[in-house]
Amino acid sequence: GNSVTQMEGPVTLSEEAFLTINCTYTATGYPSLFWYVQYPGEGLQLLLKATKADDKGSNKGFEATYRKETTSFHLEKGSVQVSDSAVYFCALIGSGNTPLVFGKGTRLSVIA
Amino acid sequence: KAGVTQTPRYLIKTRGQQVTLSCSPISGHRSVSWYQQTPGQGLQFLFEYFSETQRNKGNFPGRFSGRQFSNSRSEMNVSTLELGDSALYLCASSLDGSTAFYGYTFGSGTRLTVV
Numbered sequence: 121g122n123s124v125t126q127m128e129g130p131v132t133l134s135e136e137a138f139l140t141i142n143c144t145y146t147a148t149g150y151p152s153l154f155w156y157v158q159y160p161g162e163g164l165q166l167l168l169k170a171t172k173a174d175d176k177g178s179n180k181g182f183e184a185t186y187r188k189e190t191t192s193f194h195l196e197k198g199s200v201q202v203s204d205s206a207v208y209f210c211a212l213i214g215s216g217n218t219p220l221v222f223g224k225g226t227r228l229s230v231i232a
Numbered sequence: 233k234a235g236v237t238q239t240p241r242y243l244i245k246t247r248g249q250q251v252t253l254s255c256s257p258i259s260g261h262r263s264v265s266w267y268q269q270t271p272g273q274g275l276q277f278l279f280e281y282f283s284e285t286q287r288n289k290g291n292f293p294g295r296f297s298g299r300q301f302s303n304s305r306s307e308m309n310v311s312t313l314e315l316g317d318s319a320l321y322l323c324a325s326s327l328d329g330s331t332a333f334y335g336y337t338f339g340s341g342t343r344l345t346v347v
Binding site for chain 1: 275
């Protein structure tokens with residue numbers, strides 16, 4: 121079945137540091153890929169998405185590129201802020217209206 | 233426009249009781265999915281409804297059930313509550329059947345505590 125593997129956290133960075141959160145997936149066909157973010161006490165917010173190979177999703181300074189050859193969708197940001205502290209989830213939807221499948225989540229803490 | 237609304241936000245129930253959670257999707261959205269979030273298991277898919285029909289179902293026992301009404305509002309019910317049912321229950325809606333393109337919009341969740 122479809123699955124997502126993302127790097128274990130927690131990740132602690134200083135403000136203005138570079139962020140990478142690794143995400144790889146297993147799926148048949150051509151899945152759509154997503155990054156969601158969850159702030160403390162809240163639900164999930166869609167951060168960015170990519171629906172086909174080589175697409176780059178971007179939002180609020182975050183980027184991720186859909187790499188079919190490496191089955192990856194790594195999240196990057198050039199300069200993190202304290203307000204980016206949250207849990208980040210990589211997710212996919214496979215072919216044919218299958219459910220959204222999530223990775224375990226990576227907790228990011230940014231310190232001033 | 234209004235987002236996905238889940239009620240109640242917090243709930244405390246006793247083991248053995250049953251509970252009903254409610255979700256109102258974004259206006260015009262016809263797909264509603266439910267997820268259980270726990271620290272140990274992460275986000276697990278419960279079920280999805282589309283136009284009042286269950287379209288997908290996760291690997292949960294029959295104590296977990298759901299339904300969707302003609303206005304797309306959805307409810308999920310858990311009977312005979314167990315301590316392990318304590319979790320954040322998240323509802324998500326999507327515009328229509330093209331969930332792969334549109335993705336999902338999530339509500340803030342209902343925090344259920346079973347004592």
